[in-house]
Amino acid sequence: MTFYVQQFNEVMPHSALNGRTPDEAYFGRAENIPEELAAARRVARKERLAANRRLSCQACVVPDSAASQQASAA
Numbered sequence: 001m002t003f004y005v006q007q008f009n010e011v012m013p014h015s016a017l018n019g020r021t022p023d024e025a026y027f028g029r030a031e032n033i034p035e036e037l038a039a040a041r042r043v044a045r046k047e048r049l050a051a052n053r054r055l056s057c058q059a060c061v062v063p064d065s066a067a068s069q070q071a072s073a074a
């Protein structure tokens with residue numbers, strides 16, 4: 001039981017505490033964790049969008065002959 005209580009209070013971050021452990025919240029440590037998590041989410045989102053935009057599939061690629069026909073029709 002002691003191990004579980006120690007892990008719960010000192011190691012496991014809680015979403016209700018903005019990613020902090022109960023000890024960090026109670027003792028006022030790691031106050032910058034919510035800002036760090038928000039910054040990491042922004043970076044991860046930008047990287048995910050960039051990776052998704054780099055992906056291509058054959059359904060999305062316009063063949064060269066079709067592209068030239070569309071250009072001449074316009």
